[in-house]
Amino acid sequence: MSPRTSPLHDRHVAAGAKLADFSGWSMPIEYAGGGVLAEHAAVRDGVGLFDVSHLGTGTVRGPGAAAFVDECLTNDLGRIGPGQAQYTLCCDRDGGVVDDLIVYLHGPDDVLLVPNAANAADVLGRLADAAPSGITVNDRHTEVAVLAVQGPRALQVLELLGLPGELDYMSFVTGTGGGGAEVTVCRTGYTGEHGYELLVDADRAVETWDAVLEAGEAEGIRLCGLGARDTLRTEMGYPLHGHELSREITPVQARAGWAVGWKKPAFWGREALLAEREAGPARLLWGLRASGRGIPRPGMAVLDAAGTRVGEVTSGTFSPTLRTGIALALIDTAAGAAEGTELAVDVRGRAQDVTVVKPPFVASHVR
CATH class of the missing domain: 2.40.30.110 (Aminomethyltransferase beta-barrel domains)
Incomplete structure (x- = not known):
């Protein structure tokens, strides 16, 4: 079976990306013109742009959806309110971890989940099997693109895009970015730097990607692959x-x-x-x-x-x-x-x- 491709696949090919299979997705590991070391340094010192659309996305909706998710996943959703996100775990009965994921709490009846690529279907399937009447679980893995803007100059890039950036850590809002696409902006990341993850409908991913690069040009933005993402998260x-x-x-x-x-x-x-x-x-x-x-x-x-x-x-x-x-x-x-x-x-x-x-x-x- 051929690996899935991001809605930004053609942009990666045009940028000279070295592609590799990552959890069943063909994703950029590094780009021509610098490689992992240069991409890593860009995030630590300036700003980098990642495509992480291989991450899963799913919704849990219906009366009491948040309370239902709270009974399944490990973290306490009562610690946060609408407009906030939370890191949590989906565990087996014996305590083993099926996946770690981010929960976006829109309200008591509306939750968005962002699990890892390899485990998205498993996590959402377990929730669907356990969901009581009136609560629906929908897999949106191929419907949503996820971009990560990471580094000490990330805020400046969002400001140039016209997107809200003055957010508390692990909070999110919806704004309109370059090109007019509706973008969910969350102050999260996987690099240890100030940064954001942008969720946008897959059919608006290319114009959003292009707008981020155009806005970030003055800040020296660099395309970054999953190789740098791994060295950054390991540090x-x-x-x-x-x-x-x-x-x-x-x-x-x-x-x-x-x-x-x-x-x-x-x-x-x-x-x-x-x-x-x-x-x-x-x-x-x-x-x-x-x-x-x-x-x-x-x-x-x-x-x-x-x-x-x-x-x-x-x-x-x-x-x-x-x-x-x-x-x-x-x-x-x-x-x-x-x-x-x-x-x-x-x-x-x-x-x-x-x-x-x-x-x-x-x-x-x-x-």
Whole structure:
């Protein structure tokens, strides 16, 4: 089966993008004229534009839709109000993570969900199966495009577009952008920088993309692919489903308990997660910073001073900001790891010394 393509696919091809299959979607990994390092630097120092239309979108609507979603997903929707978004998790009965996603709360009867590409159908299908009479769940995965404008100059770009940018973190409004398209603007992102995600109907994606690039030209905006998105999120210690969160990795192990409404009477996986939190997890997520030239990669073994395997790298990359290897890793709690502990990663048969740190690896500028 051929991978799906973004409504912006032709723009990526014209810009010389290196395309790759990402969760069944053909998406840009990097663009000609700079590559991942230049794109990463643009977001840290200026502003970058990402197409993340592979992300899923779905609506849950009907009387009590928000209360229904709150009974299913982990976070507490009572903590936010209409016009705010929230990071949350969809868990299995045993506490494993089916997906992590963003909930946009329009009102008590209207919720928008943005899950990951690979898991969108599963999450929406589970909700549809559980929905009571009167509540409808609709998959809009191919109907909505998602653009991310990220970096310290992102606000200036939105102002030039005529879109509202003076928003609190994790809040959203609807405005009209260049070309006249209706755009939902949310102060969210996956880079650790001040930024926005723009949701627009797929058939208006190209004109919105072009308008963002035109407005951002004076700010030195750069097209960015999913390669830079990964290095940026790893420097922040942000989880990626399938790496730091999965059916086998619970929120407790991944230090994502802050996204769980522990006092709520009901959500999927509640009993298993409460039991794990009470007993203490067998492993915990930590950051690792390399002191040599070796680059930790997912699946590599983490070793203690005696050479005994005590964990596994879940994500690893070269940090363009720190100019060294960094990683996220699940480490056995019995190993007694703490900030400053010296360990090693088996990098293709050679022990690369690493120091245990608590992410983020670089300062976040989200505010």
